[in-house]
Amino acid sequence: MTEHLRAATSPAAPLPAARPLRVLIVEDSEEDAWTYQHLLRRAAPQVQCEVVSVGADAVERLRRDPPDCVLLDFNLPDMTGLEVLTEARPACAVVMLTGVGDEQVAVQALNAGAQDYVVKSTLSGPGLLRDLERAIEKYRLQRELTVSRERMQAALGSVDDALLSLDHDLNLLYLNPAAQRLLGLPEGQRTHAELTAQAAWMFGGAFLTVLRAALNSGERQGAELNAPQGVWLDARLYPGPGGLTVTLRDVTQRRQEEERLRLLESVVVHAREAVMISDAEPVTGDGPRVVYVNAAFTRMTGYTPEDILGRTPRILQGPDSDRAVLDRIRANLLSWTPVDERGAQARDFSHVRHLTA
Secondary structure, three states: OHHHHHHHHOOOOOOOOOOOOEEEEEOOOHHHHHHHHHHHHHHOOOOEEEEEOOHHHHHHHHHHOOOOEEEEEOEOOOOEHHHHHHHHOOOOEEEEEEOOOOHHHHHHHHHHOOOEEEEHHHOOHHHHHHHHHHHHHHHHHHHHHHHHHHHHHHHHHHOOOEEEEEOOOOOEEEEOHHHHHHHOOOOOOEOHHHHHHHOHHHHOHHHHHHHHHHHHHOOOEEEEEEEHHHEEEEEEEEEEOOEEEEEEEEOHHHHHHHHHHHHHHHHHHOOOOOOEEEOOOOOOOOOOOEEEEOHHHHHHHOOOHHHHOOOOHHHHOOOOOOHHHHHHHHHHHHOOOOOOEEOOOOOOOOEEOOOOO
């Protein structure tokens, strides 16, 4: 019992120490640099500080081994803090040090890539540490967002379909490379007026009504769009909170094939010769199944579509069928070779022509 109590009351193993926060201080004033270090170490003794006094050294240090955060003075002997940001493009969080009334400098710093700024006269130990930690977290989130955006851009750039993103006023926000090629538009945003001037066949006329209908209803829409040079596009429209996503797929070849099939069907339906279409396989076993016969076939054989559809063409064979002819047909079908044979059959039709698909 005593041993169990000792085990239960023994101190827990110490947790692994957190990695020290590494801060690069870029400040030409030794007094100010000492103040920043003192404030940070009082707030968090584990903070590791390194000081450089000129911009060129800061650029070299940031390129070689970026810290967790850089505390960057705007006024340096050899360059400004903005120039340090431009040259180094640091892979870490940046907090710009400014004076009272330097709001314009602060805005420029944020636009140049800094995550935050602090006014020197308002510094305190806990406050400065919170500013650095907040900047580090902001940089992490910005980096994750950038990586996510790059992955999305790579994915959208790899698809064959054209993809566009439009706002509620039908201004262009984004188009992938396939859409750039299809519409002849360079990368970048465009107003609806500019889109209409450059691609009126899509952003004006009848399709404009479809675009607006999707926005107004909030429901998905689909349409086929006739583009220049005889190109046909299948357009799908997906409304969302930010506007409209449009995908375009080239269906020109499909439409041409459908038109050829319609013409072929018209010829087959009105042909004077009997036409029967069956599956190509299986040739052995129970054999293929009939999927279509025309009116001439019914007149010639007496079999209506209801009689023969779904059944094997072998029902056309009879006792007078020439076995040698049937064997040749079978051999040719097995090798996917066209067959042209004539012979008397049981239901008194003059000939059957069977072509492999």
